Amino acid sequence: MDLKTLIRDIPDFPKPGILFRDITTLLADSAGLRYTIDTMTEQCSHLEPDYVAGIESRGFMFGMPLAHNLGVGFVPIRKPGKLPAAVHSAEYELEYGTDRLEVHQDAFKPNSRVLIIDDLIATGGTAAATAKLVEQTACELAGFGFVVELTALEGRRKLPNAPIISLIQY
Secondary structure, three states: OOOHOOOOEEEOEEEOOOEEEEEEHHOHHHHHHHHHHHHHHHHHHHHOEEEEEEEHHHHHHHHHHHHHHHHOOOEEEOOOOOOOOOEEEEEEEEEOEEEEEEEEEOOOOOOOOEEEEEEEEEEOHHHHHHHHHHHHOOEEEEEEEEEEEHHOOOOOHOOOOOOEEEEOOO
């Protein structure tokens, strides 16, 4: 299945000069969504994770069914102030300023293998910050999985040395 046909291009969003890759049309297509989850499951199973960590919020949409299919736990990686217990946090760069991601300190059993999932990798900042969170929990990074990769932004270069799976490249 050609997943690119299910992703809508929206020019000049969120600002002029940006071509936004809108996955809502993929999410709405039942066959495309099933294919995406099944393909991600197939391509990630050899990484043998103990947990899938989904990055807020679109990483939740793909991470939860992937964790289910792999028979492993799911852990949400959240924006600041969303988690009720003690957290680890990691800061990352934005175009203007910084932001932060958090995970519960006890989210993973020690020495577990963690697979990081998000819908898209662009500059790599959020995925790299999530890898730092995994490191803070004394767990092993099993790899990364993305539905879409914007290759011109070279987000892979920011990521630590681990397997990287992306289903669609632009």
